[in-house]
Amino acid sequence: MNHQVRIDRFRSARGDHTLVVLEGFHPLKHAIRFGAELLDVVAAEDGDLEKLVAEYAPDAAAKVAEHVRVIPADVFAKLAPVTPPTGVIAIAMRPKVSPVQMLDDQDPAPVVMLENPRNLLNIGAVIRVSAAAGAAGVLTTGPQDPWNPAAVIAATGLQYAIPVARIDSLPACHRPLVVIDPGGEPLRQGLLPSNAILAFGAEREGLSRELLARATHCVSIPMAPGVSSLNLATAVSAVLYAWRLGL
Ligand SMILES: C[S@@+](CC[C@H](N)C(=O)[O-])C[C@H]1O[C@@H](n2cnc3c(N)ncnc32)[C@H](O)[C@@H]1O
Known part of the structure; x- marks a missing residue:
């Protein structure tokens, strides 16, 4: 996926009530742990994602490795109004709740x-x-x-x-x-x-x-x-x- 397409995708996901934007490592960790369907996971090239996974969520390591794409830090900075300090951001499906x-x-x-x-x-x-x-x-x-x-x-x-x-x-x-x-x-x-x-x-x-x-x-x-x-x-x-x- 080219960088502009990804930036547009994260922007439109914020207004889409079928999707959830997960800004940062801990939201991603819990989303994975409790069964979220991940659509896009991106990490900044200068981030610490591997270390964070090893330290706080080894149970999520396989899912992160399966989905993550590493992108340049300047592109990553355009994906959220405030850049997540943990260097990772994702889009997942919102579960249907009755x-x-x-x-x-x-x-x-x-x-x-x-x-x-x-x-x-x-x-x-x-x-x-x-x-x-x-x-x-x-x-x-x-x-x-x-x-x-x-x-x-x-x-x-x-x-x-x-x-x-x-x-x-x-x-x-x-x-x-x-x-x-x-x-x-x-x-x-x-x-x-x-x-x-x-x-x-x-x-x-x-x-x-x-x-x-x-x-x-x-x-x-x-x-x-x-x-x-x-x-x-x-x-x-x-x-x-x-x-x-x-x-
Ligand atoms: C910041 S309080 C709202 C204060 C509001 N001026 C009032 O008198 O209800 C927000 C909510 O927290 C709960 N809450 C806060 N302090 C409480 C207390 N001491 N006893 C019971 N409920 C409280 C209530 O449900 C309240 O509506």
Whole structure:
């Protein structure tokens, strides 16, 4: 593939919702580990890809070797708005995710729902901790795409580890809806039901009245006097690990 064709391909992949741009080594590592279908993997000629693979992901070595093409550093620099310091960037297929299937699942693990989140780094951090804690998936509403390359960087590509999708609104389902809100009942043992949807609000506005009104439980994370709220991703981490540790 000639260099201009590749530059154009990466540019158009950013606007294609069937594809994912993986900027950097750690998103690529997790994408491979969790079964992504890779379309194009390119490394800068002056990068450290071999060393990174040997050190952090020997399990991904065969896939990287099968797909990678080494290109000049000046061409590599044109493939992303900010050049990945790890010297690798890739395009992969976006998996098809069924929110209905995710919500229908009877597994005790919770679904994390973010209502209208604004910050892509928060969205990525939420996906990362949701994958780590063993959540059933992450759903978002609002305009932000949880597969946006910036969210993929922040999640280190763990969008591939659990189902992640954007929805227009939360459909009716059998799962108990637990809203996590500073005005709720302080979190304690026994307050998080099994198989729940854990819903978190936007960074500035918090949760909408509509979602608060639909909730079966409203839970807060206790804070020291004078503190207004936690960062969105931090709040998700606290609640997910309370659930994981059996609180
Ligand atoms: C930055 S906070 C939003 C703050 C917003 N001004 C409010 O009062 O809800 C983003 C989200 O994180 C969650 N959150 C943050 N701190 C919390 C706390 N102490 N208790 C419960 N939820 C919290 C809530 O879901 C909240 O909607």
